[in-house]
Amino acid sequence: MDKPLTVLRVSLYHPTQGPAVFANIPLQLQHDISPLLVGRGQDAHLRLQLPSLSRRHLSLEPYREKGSSLLVFCLKALSRRGCVWVNGLTLRFLEQVPLGAVNRVSFSGIQMVVHVEGGMSLEAFVCCFHLSPLPLIYRPQAEETDEWESIPQEQPPPGSGQQAPGHLGFLHDPSQTRDSPPQPSPGGGTEIQLQREPPDGMLC
C-alpha cells in the first residue's frame, strides 16, 4: 500500500511581473527525494523567469529527522549574488535552515509561502502551486519587545536593494538576524496576516 506523500502547498507572488515570472509553474509537481532546485536555469525543477534570479537560487532538500517517519525539508541558499530571506533569517550562499509547518520566504522580489503537510512516503513528495495576485507577506502586528523593520536587502550594501512598488516591509532587522538563535522559530512566532485566498486563480 502506498504511503501518503508529503505535500508542499506553495503560494507565490511577484508585485509586477507575476504572469511572466511564473509562466513555467505547473499546477502540481511530484519530485523524488533529491533536492528540489528553484531558479532561473534550465536544470531548475521550479523555473522562475526573473533576470535577477540566479540559475540555481535555492534548493529544498528533503530529509528525515532521527526517530521521525515524516519527510521534512531544509532550504539552502545557492545564489552567490543574492540572498534568501526565510522566516526572519537572511541566508547567504550555502547557508541553510530547516523549514517548519508554515514558512515565509522572499528572494529577488518574489514572495513564497510554503505550508508543509508531512506524509509518510519516503519516495517522493508533491508541490501544489498557487499564484497569488496579492502580497503574501505583511508587516506583522507590533509585539511586546521593540522590533523595527527594514526592507530586506537583496544585495549588499544595505539600502541599495531593489524595492518592488507596493512592497510592504518585513519584520527584518539585519543586525537581529545574525543574533538570531541557530534554529529560528519556523514561522510560528510572529503574527503574519496571510491574504484571504482569492476565489479565482486557485491552482491547487
Place this chain on the structure above:
Amino acid sequence: MSNFEDADTEETVTCLQMTVYHPAQLQSGVFQSIRFYNREKLPSSEVVKFGRNSNICHYTFQDKQVSRVQFSLQLFKKFDSSILSFEIKNMSKKTNLIVDNRELGYLNKMDLPYKCMVRFGEYQFLIEKEDGESLEFFETQFILSPRSLLQENNWPPQKPVPEYGTYSYCSTQNTSPTEMDENEL
C-alpha cells in the same frame, strides 16, 4: 614574472581526505573505480553521492551489496562562520550508516565532524577535513588503507599513549625472572 605578481591571491580550498578499507578489497575490486591519491576539485554546491550506480554517483563501488546510492556528502556554511562544513546523509534503505557511534537511518543526516569514522556493511571510511578559505570549491582525496582502520587508528579512541613509553612499561608488572650475577649472591 608579472603574471605571478599581479594575479589574484589564491584561496586555499577545503579538503576532504577519505581513507578507505574493505576486508576483501584486494580480491574483489570494490574500489577499482576510485582514483586513489588524485585530488579532485568540486564545486561547493555539489551534492557528492557514493554508491553502486555510476550514472548517479560521483564515487562508485563495484559491489552488488552496496546500494545504488549509499550516502551523500554536501557542503554548507554555518551562520557566522567563514568556513565550510560537511553534512553526511544516509541514502540507503537497506543499510544504516554509522558515523563514529551514531547510527543514521534512511534519509537521516548529520554534520560531519572534523575527523570521524564512517561505516556501512564492511566498508570503513576515515574522513578528515582540512579547512580552506574558498567558498567556491572543495577538494577530495581518497587513500587506500592496507589494513583495517578500526585497529590502525585505535578506533574507538583509547587512552593516550605516554610520550616516552609503551603500555608494557606503565601497566604490566615484570614477571620474568631477573638475571643476577652469581657473584652478587
